[in-house]
Amino acid sequence: MSLVSSNQWAVETRTRASSMFFVIAAVAVLIAFAAPFFLSRSGIQDLFFILTMLVLAQCWNLLAGYAGLVSVGQQAFVGFGAYAMFATVILLGLDPLVGVLAGGLMGALLAIPTGFFAFRLQGAYFAIGTWVIAEVVRLSMAQWKALGGGTGTSLPTTATRDMVGVKLVQDIFGVRSAQAVDILCYWLALILAVASVVFIYRLLRSRQGLGLAAVRDNTVAARAVGVDALRIKAAVYIIVAFITGLVGALIYVQKARISPDAAFAVTDWTAYVIFIVVIGGIGAIEGPIVGVLVLYLLQTLLADYGSWYLLALGLIGIAVMLFAPRGLWGLFTERTGIQLFPVRRILTGGTNKTNGGTNV
């Protein structure tokens, strides 16, 4: 038994740094859950922004960085999810949290017809196609008079006040309902962020993830070994639409006011997201995490400078793309070799070196 195992090859994706990181990450998540106990309301709102942007960025990274689907129309799913939530609350009179779920489902549902159009387009044209689709969805929502048409509408205050869990949070923290809604949304965003990172990490380490990498690197070769590129890409597109819809709905539960121009804003839901991924590092799960922190830092530093902020962001994005196409995280990995979410497979063992404990 020991003899066999010592000579066996083993495929690993974990590294020592990553194992250590998981412990630290688990502690960080626990602290983050406790954050409402020691952070001010504006601090919680900032964290909510960071977490929701992180989820959107992870989604876009999965699309563009792994599946090769460069979409500039993800605002379609943010806005559609948000509108679905509003419809659930205002028209059906249901709980906003049910609305959030509906936002995700409607996002996924929307992805089926839009994917049908967008997937007819290759490469760069796919990007344009997604943008046009997002515009069509925006203009259509602006026609929905029951939800305020072009000017938009607000959630009734009673709806958020009576939302499941708000009473409980109010009692725990002794805060007013508006702040309780913020805290609740923050927790949901945290759960969503952790869940999406874990989900993407597991996806990339799975058989399907391997297929995805094969498709990205060489579609023809991937097809030759039996990977159905279109099916995998379509699945990723729909899953991402689901998560993006959830996030969009959640963001608008917290904002409580919607308009087509804001909910489908290309700057807020696509430009920022793309810069987060590009600056942080495309094609790595760590990238969006680094990127969202950089974005938040820049936003805080340049808050008083209006359009200079976006101008600087654009220039940094261009510079990173030209000179460090793997982003800040890519630079870091190159120097240190550290990977926190290793998805690359590492071959270990196979020599007479003892590897793994059974025979020691």
Next chain:
Amino acid sequence: MALLETRSLTASYGDFQALFGVDVRLEEGQTVAIIGANGAGKTTLMRSISGVLRNALDQISFDGREIGGLSAPDVVALGVAMVPEGRKLFPSLTVEENLLIGRYGRAVEGFWSLETIYEMFPILKERRNNPGTALSGGQQQMVAIGRALMSNPRVLLCDELSLGLAPVVIKDIYAAFPKIKASGASIIIVEQDIGQALKVADQVYCMMEGRITLSGKPSEISREQIHAAYFGAHA
């Protein structure tokens, strides 16, 4: 002094070294043939001379100038034109446009013009408005040769002219060589068809694994020597 000369020419594709110190001389008015098996480095040599691959500046000289580090457009402008392996006609251009583009980087008046090329290859005049890629292999090769000649080059590089062509077509192509020589161009041909190479060349170099293994006048070297240089002495 030689018109064109490589001195200890080395070339690599990333980690893979393809040429290990190659010395080739082309005298004014001469035709030099370079023969060797697949992978011997012949095409790399041509890509180096033509500037597609960049080398150390002093490893290649032309007419007294060091050109090893120049880009392809710079080398063309000096008067070194290439007929690339596989002909490489531009599919978006007609036959005549393919010829005309040959003088884009060097519009020098000389013997070669649309008229003289159509005279040499009359079939091209008939098919001048067809897309270049609609022609037969042999006709495409004629366009590729004409395209290179349009710049009235002082040195014409021909890479694997006979590749993929029927023997009778190869004969037609090489029938043009006396005329090209008479126009004053010096020629380097790379050939796997040794018989054809020996027929037209004044000087032959044989390459193997990135090195020159044999050189001399066709009349002075024997079949056995070529065989040894081509396949290695122990083959």
Next chain:
Amino acid sequence: MSVLDTLIQGILLGGLYTLFAAGLALVFGIMRLVNLAHGDLIVMAAFLILYLVTGLGLNPFVAALIAMPVMFGIGWALQYFVLNRTLGPDILPPLLVTFGLSIVIQNGLLQGFSADSRRIPIGPLESASINLGPIAVGVMPLLTFASAVLVIVALNVIFYRTSLGRAFRATSDDKVTAGLMGIRPDNIFAIATGLALVVATIAALYLGARANFDPTIGPARLIYAFEAVIIGGLGSFWGTLVGGIIIGVAQTFGASINPEWQILAGHVAFLIVLLFRPRGLFPRAVD
């Protein structure tokens, strides 16, 4: 409004969209580069013309003539020093760099010119119209359409009848072999983008003279342009004109039913064409 009137207004509007699209088609046809900043570059050219008109008191058409070489230079340098570095088999770098550029130009213009709506003053020409049979047609829309046709003819002549055009096509086919012809691909690409911005300047003149503009309207114009190019099919300039007209006609008919449907109708027309002809109406044989 009669159907015929709507149709003619739509065709003339298509002229404007063709002008937005022609530069894009040129650049895409030659180097497969999708320039997401094209709309913002048009707006930038409009501000340049506006500056020359209001600052120096020039006639708008003279101002556009002066702006053309400036925009050519900007396009040339942009391609030569920035965009050429992004070309390659991976489509991400050009998309992301031009997307970043779009944000940079928009916010640079906001910083320099504020978010106010502007218009290039062209005097009495603005409201002038002539009667074509039963229908009154604005002189500016007519001029726009004529310019669009002229631009398409000129691009076709350059592309198919000149040495530069041969170099464009040869470089597009095969960069390495083009080098063996003495063509410098980097320079050819830079010239192409320069030319695209000359066309963008013409588009900017009519954009700024016919309606209000502000620094943020570029992306919407870019979408119309792309729709025209994709409907037309890659690499066909006449196809781009047809595409522009289809978008224009769809928009005016949409607007004649309900003003809020104007833009939506254009997008829907685009999606319908895409559904039946995913490669456009006049696709090139080899892609």
